[in-house]
Amino acid sequence: VRHGDIVQLVHGMTARYLNTHDVAAPMSPQSQEVSCYVDYNISMPAQNLWRVEIVNRESQSEGWKTILSEVKFVHVNTSAVLKLSSTALPDWGFRQLEIVGDKTSKVYHQNMVWNVEEHRYGKSEEQKERELELQTPSQMDFSKNISFMAKFLELQMKMLMLKNEETEHKYSSSPLEWINMDTNIAYWLHPSSNAQIHLIGNAVTWSSATIGIVAYAILYLWYLLRRRRRIYSISEDSWERLVLAGAVCIGGWIVNYLPFFLMEKTLFLYHYVPALTFKIILLPIVLQHIHDEVLWSSVLRNTFNALMVAWLSSVYMVYRTFSPLTYGVRPLLASELNALRWKDNWDILIRKR
Numbered sequence: 001v002r003h004g005d006i007v008q009l010v011h012g013m014t015a016r017y018l019n020t021h022d023v024a025a026p027m028s029p030q031s032q033e034v035s036c037y038v039d040y041n042i043s044m045p046a047q048n049l050w051r052v053e054i055v056n057r058e059s060q061s062e063g064w065k066t067i068l069s070e071v072k073f074v075h076v077n078t079s080a081v082l083k084l085s086s087t088a089l090p091d092w093g094f095r096q097l098e099i100v101g102d103k104t105s106k107v108y109h110q111n112m113v114w115n116v117e118e119h120r121y122g123k124s125e126e127q128k129e130r131e132l133e134l135q136t137p138s139q140m141d142f143s144k145n146i147s148f149m150a151k152f153l154e155l156q157m158k159m160l161m162l163k164n165e166e167t168e169h170k171y172s173s174s175p176l177e178w179i180n181m182d183t184n185i186a187y188w189l190h191p192s193s194n195a196q197i198h199l200i201g202n203a204v205t206w207s208s209a210t211i212g213i214v215a216y217a218i219l220y221l222w223y224l225l226r227r228r229r230r231i232y233s234i235s236e237d238s239w240e241r242l243v244l245a246g247a248v249c250i251g252g253w254i255v256n257y258l259p260f261f262l263m264e265k266t267l268f269l270y271h272y273v274p275a276l277t278f279k280i281i282l283l284p285i286v287l288q289h290i291h292d293e294v295l296w297s298s299v300l301r302n303t304f305n306a307l308m309v310a311w312l313s314s315v316y317m318v319y320r321t322f323s324p325l326t327y328g329v330r331p332l333l334a335s336e337l338n339a340l341r342w343k344d345n346w347d348i349l350i351r352k353r
Contacts, residue, residue, distance in 0.1 A: 001064040003054040006076060011036050017048035020075050020082075020101040027087040032080050032101030049076040055113055070113045075101055084111040171268060171347070175260045178272035181206045184346050185269055193331035194351050199269055200326060201276070203342060204315045209279035212286045213253070216246055219289065234293050242289060249282035 001007060009018035016036030025033045037046045054062055055070040064071060073082035080101030087098045102112065173183040185199040220242065226233055234242075257275035260267055287308065295301045324330050325340055325348070332340075334350050341348045 001052055003052060003057050003060060003062050003064075005052050006049050007052055007073075008048050009050060009073070017046065018050070018082075019046055019048040020078065020080055021047050022078060025085070025098060025100040026093075027089060027098045028085045028100050030104065031083070031085065032075075032078065032103065034082065034099045034101050047075070047077040050074065050082065051076055055108070064116070066116045068115075070115060072112055073114065079103060081105070081112050082114070083109070086111060172266045173269055174267065175257065175272070178257075178269060178276075179210060181269075182343060182345055183269050184348075186347060186349055188328060189349050189351070190328070190331065194334065194337060194349070195328050195331040196325065196349050197328040198325050198348075200322060200346070202315060202318050202322070204311070204318050205280065206276070208311070208315075209276065209283050212283035213250065213279055215290075216242075216250065216282060216286050219286070219294075220246060238289070238293055242285075245282060245285045249278045249285070252278035253282075 010016070011018065014036060016038060018034065019037035020032045020034045023033045025031045037048050050073040052064060053072040053074055054064060055072055057069075062069075074080070075082070078101065080103045083100055083102040083105075085098045085100045088095050089098050105112070171183070171185040177183045181201050181203065186196060187199060188197040190196065223233060223239065223242070227239075232239075253275045256278065257272065260271060291301060291304055295304055322340060324332055325337075337348050337350050
């Protein structure tokens with residue numbers, strides 16, 4: 001298949017052709033409905049031809065490449081472009097994302113671009129046998145082994161080369177807002193009550209993880225300066241463990257956080273979760289090191305242990321306080337929701353009765 005070719009798109013499970021016509025889409029009335037063509041004796045002709053346009057082509061005759069090619073499907077009859085509307089269908093559509101034919105947009109949009117990662121074709125002409133073939137895992141060729149570094153570099157390049165969408169989302173945020181959790185994401189609000197589900201972290205854990213990185217940096221620099229003066233405050237084994245922990249945890253945090261500053265795409269708080277994980281892993285390592293290597297007297301260690309119990313209790317209390325907001329287990333009063341708005345820029349939803 002090459003740029004400019006006319007193709008038909010077939011639904012693998014039903015063998016129906018993808019069709020669109022000048023009828024409003026159910027959730028996006030400004031766009032055309034896209035569905036599988038079925039003739040229910042209404043004599044409506046099929047309009048299921050699509051023109052392949054390779055967006056990132058280098059020549060007019062370039063072939064369609066799996067994964068690499070960014071493809072647009074332009075409807076032959078109406079010139080509508082196959083697009084993901086990002087709106088979920090109701091229960092009758094099994095909450096799947098709506099696909100529409102867009103005739104209004106004349107510019108590039110990420111939701112209009114498609115690529116192919118795997119081709120699956122059933123050989124049987126019988127419906128049940130074809131369904132079984134499509135559900136059976138395909139035989140993958142593992143003879144070409146790709147090194148870890150090659151996979152890693154490919155992933156990083158893919159992340160950095162993603163293009164930005166045209167509009168900002170209500171809950172989008174910048175990487176600088178993630179450090180102190182200055183943003184949140186509202187996922188769900190009950191139709192008739194204030195029950196809701198948010199992506200919002202445990203403020204104590206979040207801030208403690210940041211303090212853990214600062215504490216590690218101070219300890220590392222302190223030991224490094226003393227070692228340059230041939231003053232060895234800790235054993236060589238303890239020093240190597242500390243260095244290894246920093247290389248893994250801080251290195252993992254940097255790799256999963258700093259690239260977002262270079263990305264031209266809409267970012268959300270959940271993009272920070274992998275980096276946050278490395279920060280949280282580093283925290284108990286730092287605490288254990290302080291307990292074992294920094295605090296020499298039993299009095300200081302007992303005080304430190306008491307502070308740890310208080311800290312863990314505060315983590316649990318914050319978890320219990322915010323669990324109705326993060327799990328939607330029960331509706332909250334407006335006063336309770338206002339009390340949970342610990343930061344002014346947290347978008348807590350309050351239904352006006």
